[in-house]
Amino acid sequence: MELLNSDKKNKVLQSMINIIDAKRSEIIAENKKDLDAFKRDDQALYDRLVVNEAKVDDMIQAIKEVKAQEDPVGKTISDRTLESGLNIQNKTAPFGTIMIIYESRPDVTIEAAVLAFKANNKILLKGGKEAYHSNVVLEKCWHEALAENDLDKTWIRLMHINREETQEFLRNPTEPLDLIVPRGGERLIQFVKEHAKCAVLISGRGNNFLYVSKTADWAKSISVILNAKTEKISGCNALDKVLIDKNIPNYEAKVKELASVLENANVEIIVDKDIKSVLSDKEEVAGKEVWHEEFLALKILLAEVDGLDQVIEMINEYSGGHSASIMTSNKAEAEKFMEQVDSAAVYHNASTRFTDGGQMGVGAELAISTDKLHHRGPLGLKQLVTNKYYVFGDGHVRV
Known part of the structure; x- marks a missing residue:
């Protein structure tokens, strides 16, 4: 694959900024076609689908931020010369071709492409049918930006194939693939892991937990829980389960207070059998599968722990191994929680809503990885490269 210089890549990104800004009315009009065709039975998915003036501004800002970041390709990781005189350098290198499969979220068509391209990767975008018109117009913008800078449109491509054809492509790819990032439900993720012929980086579900310790500041706990649950229900970093220590002072009164606050915010509450004794009017959790569920709705599970x-x-x-938080004033307790909970992001006295590239200082993100290889958490520009060894000799042979 050709290595583009930083100036060339940044010129493409500047062209894209100008094109999106000039065509914002067309982009929003195409998005309206998708919104009009969408059955609003899934509010979280609908929220992710919307493109308005503010969302176009966010797209432009994401490109500007990536353009301003240092090119991650060709950076020296190590450089050493052995006693034999052999010089060995380890440098960052592009993956090659990345494929991302995602639902709704037309902004992913911008963020995923800008990150992949700046890291010198080609990218195949497989968006959901619910965002068809939005994604098509954004692909046209990318192709115009590439053409303005004498680059082939194969750098950034939207895959115009249906679900069955996508599955067949994963089983028998018709072109080289180096990395696949599935952003969707469990069935999609499992299928990709099972059938992909290349590396798969999992962007997993949320199902995030928060623990209220017996030493927690109760007022802060309520504020954090409310923010984590209601600030954006469609976010994979939204809160789903709250575990309340039964040894907290004034336990029953505090559980009732939390329930009242959540009800005032129109949050549906389900409870375990222990909390049921305090909140007798609430539905008790039906089975283990609910504990594994990511709600993506104004819904929360409250449970008692010891x-x-x-x-x-x-x-x-x-x-889901995404985000988990502890509310406590005991630093040792917080440290144990953060070390032993196996999640991509762990929090002490803070909302899980901060698991986001922009909020964590990474900038635009491809996804939030819950995988351990090769990176966990927000996949930003620096995470979209691999490494490569350069070995320089002078007729060296191994003996």
Whole structure:
């Protein structure tokens, strides 16, 4: 694959900024076609689909931020000369071709492409049918930006294939693929892992937990829970489960207060059998599958726990490995929680809503990875490269 210089890549990104700004009315009009065709039975998916003036501004800002970042390709990781005189350099290098499969979210067509391209990767974009018109017009913008700078449109391509054809492509790709990032439900992720012929980086579900310790500041806990649950229900970093230590002072009164606050915010509450004794009018959790569920709705599960060890065990068993938070004034307790909970992001006295590239200082993100290879958390520009060894000799042979 050709290595483009930074100036060339940045010129493409500047062209894209200008094109999107000039065509914002057309982009919003095409998005309206998708919105009009969408059955609003899934509010979270609908929210992700919307493109308005503010969203176009966000797209432009994402491109500007990536354009301003240092090119991640060709950076020296190590450089050493052995006693034999052999010089060995390890440098960052592009993956090659990345494929991303995603639902709704036309902004991913911008963020995924800008990150992949700046890291000198080609990218195949497989968006959902619900965002068809939005994605097509954004692909046209990318192709215009590439053409303005004498580059082939194969750098950034929208895959115009249906679900069955996508599955067949994964089984038998008709072109080289180096990395696949699935952003969707469990069935999609499992299928990709099973059938992909290349590396797969998992962008997993949320199902995020928060633990209220017996030493927690209660007022701060309520504020954090409310923010994590209601600030954006469609976010994969939204809160789903709250575990309340039964040893907290004024336990029953505080549980009732939390329930009242959540109800005032129109949050549906379900409870475990222990909390049911305090909130008798609430529906009791039906089965284990609910503990594994990512709600993506104004819905929350409240449960009673007895100490940190139980909390760690529950989170590691049921959560999606995305984000988990502890509310406590005990630093040792927080440290144990953060070290032993197996999630991509762990929090002390803070909302899970901060698991986001922009909020974490990474900038635009391809996805939030819950995988351990090769990176966990926001996949920003620096995470879209691999490495390559350059070995320089002078007729060296191994003996």
